[in-house]
Amino acid sequence: MVERDDVLAPGEEEEVEAMEEEPEVPEQRARGCFGAPIQWLRMLAAEMHWSFVLGVVFVYGISQGLGGALSRVATEYYMKDVQKVQPSEAQIYSGIMKIPWIIKPLWGLLTDVVPVGGYRRRPYFVCAGFLGVFSMLVLSFCKVHLVLALVLLTAGTASVVIADVVIDACVAQNSISHPSLAADMQSLCALSESTGGLMGFVVSGIFVHRIGPMGVFALLTIPAGLVLLVGNILDEPHTPNFAYRQVSQKFIDAGKAMRTTLKSPAVWRPCLYVYSSIALSLNIRDGMFYWYTDADGGPSFSEETVGYLFSVGSVGYFLGAILFQHGLKDRPFRDMLLWTQLFFGLSGMLDLVLVLRLNLKLGVPDYFFAVIDEGVSRMIGTLKLMPLYVLSSKLCPSGIEGTFFALLMSIENIGFLSASWGGGLVLHILRVTRTQFGNLWLAILIRNILRISPLCLLFLVPGGDPNASLLPDEVLASREGTQTAEPQHIELVSLVDSAEAR
Template sequence: MMDPDAKEGGPLEEAGGAGAESGPCDGSAECGVASPFRWLRRLSRELHWSFVLAVFAVYGACQGVGNAVGVVAASYYSKDVLRLQPSAAQFYQGIVDSPWVVKPIWGLLTDVVPVAGYRRRPYFLLAGVIGATSMLMISLQSNLGLIPAVLALTAQSAGAAIADVTLDALVAQNSITHPPLAADMQSLCGFCSSFGSLIGYSISGLLVHSMGAQGALGLLSIPSALVFSAGILLKESRVTNFNYKQVHKKFYKAIRSTGTTLKCPEVWRPCLYIYVSLNLSLDIQGGMFYWYTDRLNGPGFSEEFIGVIYAVGAVGSLLGVVLYQSALKDYDFRSMLLWGQVLSSLTGMLDLALVTRLNTKVGIPDYVFAVIDCGVSVMVGKLQWMPVLVLCSKLCPPGIEGTFYALLMSIQNVGLLMSAWWGGLLLHTLNVTRSEFTNLWAVVLIRNVSRLLPLMLLFLVPQSDQNSTLLPAEMLHDDESTEAVKDGSGSVEFSVLVADGSGCHPSVEDVQDERIKVTDDVGGDVELIPLMNTNRTVG
């Protein structure tokens, strides 16, 4: 399982800007922090309590507590049960994380293919079933082989990815229908994920020590069960008269529009930088974990203390979010990414000092220095990650926001996957094994230097500040943009107008009448009417 701080931070960061000028609290996160109960009541009242429950289940329980426990438990499972070498553990970890690479597929399915008339609920149910059954299989099978174990862990990762992208779609949908609550939703998602991670890492070591790695992994069926429960309870409008024969056309249009958007220089240039920067930030955590827990050549940290180290890292992540929100969110992208890469390389030197035992020579014990190292490194990583999320949200054109954002997250996850594989290859090349760590210092040094290499491509990143618009004017909302108009009867009509043209704007072929009637649970009708404007030429 991938470290939650190494994956994307949830739904569109830029969604928060939509409601910055309305509501008594201006839709800001500070309002929610100042009065959390009023904040939650407002979300529950206007978006329904089942949506808030889904956020707690997916971000708090599954990605927060579950992912944190899974990171520690899976590391010990690979080391003590599967008996893998560090390089092999990182290779298989990349396979386990592969479902996050194909997030656009899950996004397209939940957007385009309703099941039994529902677009979100069935996918929450599917994610819960997959996650719970796969973790129960690992915990109940004492002699599970390598391949079945990897497949089970991959299935659990797929369940988490499906739940994540389904909730992202819900947040994006609610951000359109309730703009003043967009920032509150983003804050709720971020708080649940960070606080859940803090709890999960705090108890992960105790769980592994008392129940073993397999038993701790078996407990991950509980977050999956909560996701399943959220799918049952979610209030969602039901789609009727859906023409499943048109599904392949919808897939084709979405893929074609996404491909056209990627050809735009304002989009592919920063995407290339993000991918390269993640690719070259070599992941060597497998080797570091084995060294952490080695009692002969390393500090020999216990399971409980490993959990404490990661818990302090979760605190560092929270501090990074607070620091970014309070002081750094108005700086330009290029400056933020420049200093993010530099600080990432410099904080990596803390690992070098720990591995070479330089800390003991100045009188700092290993356990103190390891806690400081993790807290500072994760905080810097969060500061480096936040502007990347904002940048990605600003690259999403109207009409395909959810699918394109999922694609951008997949590009990042491919970069992270390649980073883990390159790191594993480096560990193997320099002969860092389960018991041999002589060259680990060289691995850490190479990792730190490689973090500076992406700066050569920094010119690909726009120099504009994080509040500015990055996409060309012809790709943005105008008078013919998506509208949500409510009438007195309680029904809502969405008119999606897609201009056909050339350039960077996604061109979409003419469609027939695709009117879909949606019956709301409380009796109101919602009509989705795609209207095509083919007379306008977009340059």
């Protein structure tokens, strides 16, 4: 017999060997796809300690992402089915639960300048974890009065906010000590939160349907417990004999610097627009939620369907951030805000089409149209907020950039509170209740008109190059002599970087 190698033409042997090696290529690519993220996480853990990486995943991914998604859906059904409140009341209560976000600079100042037992970060993680576990346990096992339920839900929000502020401070400090890895840390935060949020919304409706909103509150003790765990394992240097007498002076210095900055027209004018843009965009989310789940006037979506709809919103958020990063981040603020505010108002018309059931006349099912509505609205809403975040970061003077950015975020959160309470007032005036939705279309129309009204104040926003400095020289000079030896007030520097990076 003739051996196979004897009958191969010149060059065919190499081709046969290449063909035999081809099946290994997809396997190598698969190993690369799964191995690269693992190697990346190992690199971050080696450079900045594994407890920090785990803390980011726990706080951003599980507490804020997964836990935040579960909490939102569970709270909606808890107010509707357990406490049986009207949608206008639910709007007011949801605004109250956001108050811990409004006083976020206070949490930041505490963790920056008031160590406990020689540690700046670990005790605040422990406090946040205990607060979250206690509040969720009480809500899950006891049918409490509405006032106490509101207090416990607000305490749960405070738990998330405190953990958020502390992990932001850790990210900011590591960004200073490892500047080459600052972008990697921001990517870790964003990926953790977006992945956790998407997973949370997908399963939220299933859990609410199976175990009820109070059962979901019991599950939320797990994210709070993981925050408590971070407080016990975080690698942080111990600094005993802290001079607590200097704390009051640091608070006074920070207050003076922020007051001086806010007096500048180059700062307060954009701040006024930021607040007006958010506050005038009325929030009637609870009215829409009650209509979604109504069996008579609405489409009667199930718990699972509502969770899936919110997960589509998370995808819209992700797409909006990607679109801003790769195509719109270098546009002038005034031009960007003009078009995003305009499209934000027009996107609200999708709600109007859905409530008036015009989609059915066009042959489009409610669920399919609601998916389009949720995805498009969230994407455009993200495109509207991103330039506001970047604009806020440009208004922060050196030395107090973290605390001042937290102050600007509080102004925005006050705007969200105003929008929520304003939406509740509109729903109350129009008599939109748990079972009556005849005037919901009018509430949507009023909201859409008010969404466009901030365009009249667009002159308050600076034009020109968005990459140029917006602060006048006198504001920059006012920070001379106010620096301290320790890295203070940096709890939100990471958000400044992430807003610009996205």
